[in-house]
Amino acid sequence: MNAKNAFSISEERRRILLVEDDYVNQETLKATLGDVYEIVIAETGEEALETIQDQYETLSIILLDLNLPGIQGIDVLSRIKKDPQYSRLPVIVMTSDNEAEVECLKLGAIDFIPKPYPASKVILARILRTIELSEDRETIRLTERDQLTGLYNKEFFYHYAAQLDLYHKDTPTDAIVFDVNHFHTYNDRYGKASGDELLIKIANNAMSYLDEIGGIVCRSVADTFMMYCIHTDNYEELLARLSACLDEDSISGNRVRLRMGVYVNADKNVDIERRFDRAKMAADTARDHLNAPIGFFDHSMREAEILEEQLIDGFHTALREKQFVVYYQPKFDVKQDVPVLSSAEALVRWKHPTLGLVSPGVFIPLFEKNGLIQELDNYVWSQVASQIKDWKENLNITLPVSVNVSRINLYDPKLTDKLLNITEMNGLTTENLLLEITESAYTEKTDQIITTVKNLRKLGFYIEMDDFGCGYSSLSMLIDMPIDALKLDIQFIRSAFKEQKDTRLLETMIGLAKSFEVPTIAEGVETAEQYAELKAMGCNIIQGYYFSRPLPKEEFEKLIINELKKEEHVC
Ligand code: C2E
Ligand code: MG
Ligand code: MG
Numbered sequence: 125m126n127a128k129n130a131f132s133i134s135e136e137r138r139r140i141l142l143v144e145d146d147y148v149n150q151e152t153l154k155a156t157l158g159d160v161y162e163i164v165i166a167e168t169g170e171e172a173l174e175t176i177q178d179q180y181e182t183l184s185i186i187l188l189d190l191n192l193p194g195i196q197g198i199d200v201l202s203r204i205k206k207d208p209q210y211s212r213l214p215v216i217v218m219t220s221d222n223e224a225e226v227e228c229l230k231l232g233a234i235d236f237i238p239k240p241y242p243a244s245k246v247i248l249a250r251i252l253r254t255i256e257l258s259e260d261r262e263t264i265r266l267t268e269r270d271q272l273t274g275l276y277n278k279e280f281f282y283h284y285a286a287q288l289d290l291y292h293k294d295t296p297t298d299a300i301v302f303d304v305n306h307f308h309t310y311n312d313r314y315g316k317a318s319g320d321e322l323l324i325k326i327a328n329n330a331m332s333y334l335d336e337i338g339g340i341v342c343r344s345v346a347d348t349f350m351m352y353c354i355h356t357d358n359y360e361e362l363l364a365r366l367s368a369c370l371d372e373d374s375i376s377g378n379r380v381r382l383r384m385g386v387y388v389n390a391d392k393n394v395d396i397e398r399r400f401d402r403a404k405m406a407a408d409t410a411r412d413h414l415n416a417p418i419g420f421f422d423h424s425m426r427e428a429e430i431l432e433e434q435l436i437d438g439f440h441t442a443l444r445e446k447q448f449v450v451y452y453q454p455k456f457d458v459k460q461d462v463p464v465l466s467s468a469e470a471l472v473r474w475k476h477p478t479l480g481l482v483s484p485g486v487f488i489p490l491f492e493k494n495g496l497i498q499e500l501d502n503y504v505w506s507q508v509a510s511q512i513k514d515w516k517e518n519l520n521i522t523l524p525v526s527v528n529v530s531r532i533n534l535y536d537p538k539l540t541d542k543l544l545n546i547t548e549m550n551g552l553t554t555e556n557l558l559l560e561i562t563e564s565a566y567t568e569k570t571d572q573i574i575t576t577v578k579n580l581r582k583l584g585f586y587i588e589m590d591d592f593g594c595g596y597s598s599l600s601m602l603i604d605m606p607i608d609a610l611k612l613d614i615q616f617i618r619s620a621f622k623e624q625k626d627t628r629l630l631e632t633m634i635g636l637a638k639s640f641e642v643p644t645i646a647e648g649v650e651t652a653e654q655y656a657e658l659k660a661m662g663c664n665i666i667q668g669y670y671f672s673r674p675l676p677k678e679e680f681e682k683l684i685i686n687e688l689k690k691e692e693h694v695c
Contacts, residue, residue: 137162138184138255143172143200144218145192149239153187156244157251169195173203180210184255187237190219190228198228205232208274212265214258216250234258270343272320273327278350281342282396285352288340289392296355297339297392301403302366302384305411307347310380322380323347325369333365350400355389359418383410387421402429435487438476439496443503447475450507451674452525454683455645455667458659465687466665467524467558469647470508471674472500488530497530502542504528509550509557511677516551519684526558526588531565534573540580554584560611562590578606588645592616593633609665610637614648621654627661634661 139162166172190197204210217228220239268280311319330341339353370380385407390399402421410419456463474482491497588609593616620630637644646658649668
């Protein structure tokens with residue numbers, strides 16, 4: 125055998141398991157089939173089951189005599205078909221008892237060969253056809269199924285869900301999305317294999333539920349499942365069924381929990397994918413709600429959806445018509461007694477023709493989801509660069525401005541070229557445009573992001589880690605992290621200065637950043653008290669309403685002029 129043949133499956137002969145106790149019948153079938161197939165013989169039901177257990181992966185078909193010593197053929201058939209691991213194996217039953225035909229077909233036999241045997245060519249033709257059909261079915265199964273759980277994959281799920289609609293136009297149905305709370309933590313703690321087991325259990329729970337009520341289910345991605353089923357009223361019971369037998373988290377001692385979003389009586393005029401977007405939206409409202417793990421799509425979400433559509437539809441017109449306006453919020457260096465204007469942050473707003481001034485909190489997350497953020501950020505960066513140039517020429521000041529770089533941009537291979545282009549076109553150096561990258565971006569595909577950020581720094585861009593303190597990055601990450609400044613998150617400042625003031629953590633963070641020789645920026649500083657305490661703690665730069673709200677460029681220009689005058693005065 126040459127090396128190629130050693131690994132060639134297509135050139136192997138297919139294997140038939142012949143379960144037959146009668147010697148004459150065995151020999152007859154060997155003579156009929158032996159030239160084309162490899163025959164494995166089992167003479168009893170027990171032997172048949174053992175052979176299947178050991179060799180099922182290499183068997184193509186089972187020819188089963190019903191009349192066996194010990195375990196009867198009909199029991200062998202029923203056991204094979206009940207076991208999900210073996211049920212894909214096609215079984216042809218051989219018997220002289222015509223009455224048994226219906227029962228065997230019901231149990232899952234695919235065909236019949238009567239005894240006494242028909243002509244050899246009839247037997248061969250039947251076996252070949254059955255093997256081909258079952259192999260085709262297996263190929264389809266592999267393409268439409270998720271390898272881990274055996275459930276449909278997302279694409280085929282949508283296809284079959286749409287088919288269900290065709291056959292059940294008037295049956296009320298629910299679109300349901302469910303996932304595991306903090307699945308990534310579970311995976312981190314117990315390893316991928318345990319995580320996989322958990323997902324398989326959930327998939328089996330879902331299948332056994334649907335066996336009873338009707339419907340289909342898929343694993344759409346990672347730990348997220350989608351279910352399209354006949355409308356039910358009892359979602360608590362459904363959630364309990366899906367969560368059955370889930371392990372306890374052996375570290376926290378808590379039961380692993382699912383959360384679920386339901387779009388009840390899903391509107392069949394709405395695109396099928398959209399119906400599940402709605403269920404997902406509902407699931408997001410249940411995140412981390414231990415006591416309310418089920419969210420329902422409701423009127424307010426419908427309104428939010430309409431708003432989202434309006435924003436997405438209006439995006440390109442808005443870009444063309446310059447409806448996106450950049451505001452500037454000053455950052456002050458507070459190292460000396462008198463604070464000095466050191467830079468600004470560019471914050472975009474949308475002057476919408478019908479909705480008025482829309483805050484970035486509304487549209488940025490949306491554009492991050494659908495990728496439009498890249499176009500918007502590019503636009504903002506260009507506007508900002510040309511503004512810096514304008515102030516340079518007309519106010520004789522080079523004021524660095526930081527722009528927000530969304531995490532989506534970090535995956536753009538052209539990011540560095542784009543930024544370089546923008547600075548060069550406006551006659552700026554890379555130090556003039558500061559880049560704010562949110563902390564949570566670093567916790568994703570860390571390696572790729574670190575490489576991108578390192579490249580940007582090599583070119584001279586300053587990187588500020590935005591929203592520090594609210595993401596998942598550990599303090600040890602700071603050691604490898606290529607950054608030039610650390611921007612403490614607004615929430616973090618808020619909680620330190622709330623009624624029961626506790627600034628210990630804040631102090632520790634600033635001290636820590638100092639020990640890594642990274643300057644800290646505090647944002648969201650609103651009061652004189654906050655300002656004074658942060659300054660005393662050694663915070664380097666302060667941004668917030670205490671100094672100024674974000675301002676349109678004309679007003680910000682006035683602020684610059686004022687600051688310049690103050691400096692002259694000091695001199
Ligand atoms: P961020 O980058 O963390 O910006 C700081 C936010 O805090 C801004 O909200 C700012 O107006 C607000 N803020 C500043 N000082 C104070 C204060 O003293 N008190 C209070 N309560 N708030 C203060 P804004 O402008 O609504 O922006 C929200 C977020 O939207 C930004 O958070 C940033 O993540 C994002 N964003 C804004 N503009 C852009 C942009 O052009 N591109 C991208 N990708 N994201 C942007
Ligand atoms: Mg920012
Ligand atoms: Mg921030």
